[in-house]
Amino acid sequence: MPSDKPARVRYAPSPTGAPHVGNIRTALFNWLYARHTGGQFIVRVEDTDQAREVPNGLELILESLRWLGLDWDEGPDIGGPYGPYRQSERLPIYQEYARRLLDSGAAYLCYCSEERLERLRAEQQARKQPTGYDRRCRNLTPAERAVYEQQGIVPVVRLKVPLEGQTSFHDFIRGDIVFDNATIDDQVLLKSDGFPTYHLAVVVDDHLMHITHIMRDEGWIPSVPKHILLFQAFGWEPPLMGHMPIVLGPDHKRLAKRHGATSTLEFRELGYLPEAMVNFLALVGWAYDDKTEIFTRDELIRYFTLEKVGVTAGVFDHAKLDWMNGYYIRHLAPDELAERALPYLERDLGHLNDAQRAAVRAIMPAVQERIKRLSEVTPLVDFLFTDDLRYDPALLLIKGLTPAETRRALSEVQRTLAALPVWDAPALEAALRPLADELGLKAGQLFGSIRVAVTGKTVTPPLFETMAVLGRDKTLARIAKALQTCQVCET
Numbered sequence: 001m002p003s004d005k006p007a008r009v010r011y012a013p014s015p016t017g018a019p020h021v022g023n024i025r026t027a028l029f030n031w032l033y034a035r036h037t038g039g040q041f042i043v044r045v046e047d048t049d050q051a052r053e054v055p056n057g058l059e060l061i062l063e064s065l066r067w068l069g070l071d072w073d074e075g076p077d078i079g080g081p082y083g084p085y086r087q088s089e090r091l092p093i094y095q096e097y098a099r100r101l102l103d104s105g106a107a108y109l110c111y112c113s114e115e116r117l118e119r120l121r122a123e124q125q126a127r128k129q130p131t132g133y134d135r136r137c138r139n140l141t142p143a144e145r146a147v148y149e150q151q152g153i154v155p156v157v158r159l160k161v162p163l164e165g166q167t168s169f170h171d172f173i174r175g176d177i178v179f180d181n182a183t184i185d186d187q188v189l190l191k192s193d194g195f196p197t198y199h200l201a202v203v204v205d206d207h208l209m210h211i212t213h214i215m216r217d218e219g220w221i222p223s224v225p226k227h228i229l230l231f232q233a234f235g236w237e238p239p240l241m242g243h244m245p246i247v248l249g250p251d252h253k254r255l256a257k258r259h260g261a262t263s264t265l266e267f268r269e270l271g272y273l274p275e276a277m278v279n280f281l282a283l284v285g286w287a288y289d290d291k292t293e294i295f296t297r298d299e300l301i302r303y304f305t306l307e308k309v310g311v312t313a314g315v316f317d318h319a320k321l322d323w324m325n326g327y328y329i330r331h332l333a334p335d336e337l338a339e340r341a342l343p344y345l346e347r348d349l350g351h352l353n354d355a356q357r358a359a360v361r362a363i364m365p366a367v368q369e370r371i372k373r374l375s376e377v378t379p380l381v382d383f384l385f386t387d388d389l390r391y392d393p394a395l396l397l398i399k400g401l402t403p404a405e406t407r408r409a410l411s412e413v414q415r416t417l418a419a420l421p422v423w424d425a426p427a428l429e430a431a432l433r434p435l436a437d438e439l440g441l442k443a444g445q446l447f448g449s450i451r452v453a454v455t456g457k458t459v460t461p462p463l464f465e466t467m468a469v470l471g472r473d474k475t476l477a478r479i480a481k482a483l484q485t486c487q488v489c490e491t
Contacts, residue, residue, distance in 0.1 A: 007039035008212045011065075011072075012202070014046045015057025018263040019064050021316065022217065022247035022255055025281045029244060030215050031070045032282065032304040039212070043075035044205060045086045048195045058086075064264040068274045069297065074209075082209040087201050094196035097204050097234070098157045098189055106233035107189060109155035110137040111148040132185040133158065157190035159199070159226060159233075167225040172213075173242040173309050179225040187226050199223060203230040211239045215306075218243040242306060245285050245313040255316050271344055271375030276325040284314035294327065326372035334364040341377040348378040349385055359384050362469045366461035380461055384470060389456035389478065393485045398441065398449045406449060407486035409439050413450055414479045423472045425464040432464075453482035 011027040013019055019027075034041035043065070047053055054060075062077060074080025084090055101107035110133075117133070124131045138160065140148075148155070161184045168178040189200040196204075206214065221243050231238040247255045255262060267277055279295055287310065288295070288303045295303070329337060338361040345360060346352055352360070363381050371377060383389065398406045416431050436446040447463050454475050460466050467475050 005037060005039075005212075007034055007037045008042065008210050009034050009039065009215060010042040010044050010206070010209065010211050012044040012046050012205075013061050014049065014052065015054065015061060016052045017054050017057055018060040018265045020255075020262050021264055021267070021281065022262075024064060024068065024264045025247060025284055025314075026216055026244065027065060027070055028068070028278065028281050029286065029304075029309065030213075031072075032300055033213065033215065033306065034073075035301045036304045040073040041070070042080070042209060042211070043072045043085065044209070045076050046198065046201065047086055047088045048198070048201055050088070050195070060265065067265070067268055068278055087196070087205070090201070090205070091194055091196075093208070094190065094201055094204055095194060098196070098200060101159075101189065101230075101233055102157060104233065106160055106230075107157050108138055108160055108186075109140075109145060110158045110186075110188070111140075111145075111153045111155045112136060113153075130183075135186055138186065154192040156188045156192050157200075158186045159189055159229065161186050161226070161229060167228050169224055169228050169238070169241060171221075171242055172240055172306055173244065174218075174311055177221065177224070181225075184225050184229075189230075199226050199230065203227050203234070203236075206239055207231070207234070207236045213306075214239045214241045215309075216243060218246055242309065244309060245311055247284055248313045248315050250315060250317060252313075252315065269375075271373030271377075272321065272325050273328045273340070273374070276321070276328040279328075280321050280324050284316060285310055293324070322372045329371060329374070330368060332368075334368060335361055337368055338364045341374050344374045345378055345381070349382060352385070356385055359469055363461060363466070366465035366469075370461065380459075383455040383457060383460070387474075389481070391452060391456040395452045395458060396449055396482055396485060398445050400445070403486050407483055409441065409446060410449065410453060410479060410483055410486065412439060413446070414476060414483065417472070417479070418476060420472075423468065425462075425468045428464040428467050449482075450479075454478045 009030040011030050013023060013027075031041045033039075043062070045058055045061075047058075058076065062075075065072065072078070074082065074085060076083075076085040079085070087094075098107065102109070112133075120134060121131045137155075137158070162181045165181050166178050167181055167184070168176060170176050187199050188197050190196050205211075224241060224243075228238060249255045264277070268274075275297065278297060278300070279293075282295065282300050282304070283293065286304065286308055288308065332340070338357075341364070342352065342357065342360060360381065363384065367377055367380050370380065396406060396410075397403060398409060401409065412435060413432065416435050417428070420427055420431055432446070432450070433443055436443045439446065448458070451460055451463050451466075452458060454467060454470060470478075
């Protein structure tokens with residue numbers, strides 16, 4: 001089992017877009033372990049598959065890490081002692097190590113065309129056999145290779161996997177895992193264009209960058225024997241390896257778009273807090289005990305050990321994430337919550353001036369208990385920023401009263417509010433609750449009509465706090481407009 005000596009771990013994504021939350025969960029576990037042991041967290045970009053790369057892929061990856069507060073000690077943007085940290089900038093390194101494997105006899109040149117390999121796969125599938133290279137070029141003589149060279153064929157480099165025996169390793173999460181060499185393909189290591197495949201690049205980089213622990217998704221387990229054989233061929237000690245369980249959706253199938261948002265930055269757009277995402281993701285496959293669910297970042301760093309990473313697939317429960325995000329929202333200072341909500345409000349409503357921003361800060365304590373995501377603020381408070389309320393006039397009607405009776409009740413509300421010497425939530429409540437009794441109405445009946453009159457909505461933050469923030473002038477003006485609406489309804 002790994003010790004708590006300073007670890008060098010890496011997060012090695014491909015720049016193919018904004019990272020999936022399962023991918024970021026891998027980054028988080030590596031980051032937590034690096035910080036727990038006082039080690040280093042390295043970002044290394046695996047961009048040798050140029051066809052899949054998107055123009056802003058790397059920035060989306062780094063932006064996701066920054067949003068979650070996962071800082072790195074070495075990486076493509078800040079450099080470090082073992083750079084470059086983009087594999088596409090390390091091609092001469094891989095080519096040199098491929099030559100070493102050829103010279104030692106651990107690899108060989110393969111001249112087979114893509115057309116032949118496709119035919120081979122089709123034939124194997126037709127015979128219901130496992131697909132894989134048939135090792136046609138494994139034992140070519142120098143003369144046979146010369147013929148291919150004279151034809152101008154540029155070969156690939158393949159790993160010469162032992163035909164017998166077994167390759168094994170100890171997974172610090174799952175225990176000992178053994179593979180029969182007969183089931184391992186002679187994997188391509190260096191392509192004809194001079195680019196390495198993942199298998200060669202990851203082994204060379206992990207060694208040269210002094211990676212001590214590899215923590216990644218269980219989907220990489222089938223690749224491990226190829227990597228172990230490469231480490232052995234180079235005479236290197238492999239890092240310790242552990243493979244985390246995959247992330248499932250609520251239906252216990254692999255998390256995918258059908259389950260809703262899956263990219264990390266989508267969750268930011270939806271209004272989740274980074275500290276809630278970190279806390280939530282830490283618990284997808286790891287647990288401190290059987291009851292604790294809320295952890296500060298410092299607590300996660302202090303408590304995170306590899307021994308507590310599970311082998312059972314973690315479920316991405318959106319309902320639990322909403323609950324946890326709501327918990328973090330409720331524990332923010334109202335002014336901080338307002339600052340975090342402002343980008344979502346301005347995204348939805350446009351630029352807010354200083355007075356409008358002050359109104360957001362003032363209403364936030366009344367909103368704070370009612371939201372689970374920052375994006376939910378806008379529909380609760382957008383009435384503050386318009387002078388043109390639009391609503392169904394029928395919503396104004398007090399249950400059981402005619403339009404005329406509703407108008408008379410709202411007229412009494414208008415008169416009472418206009419006479420108030422103090423305009424704040426307690427004063428508003430102290431004036432309007434007795435008025436409901438005087439009018440022979442239940443408080444909910446009267447307050448519902450007032451709510452629609454001053455906000456245009458049936459669901460808002462608490463009424464008196466809302467009216468206090470809206471202010472005397474706007475509140476009275478809106479009630480006056482509601483009275484006109486009732487008068488139209490009467491006719």
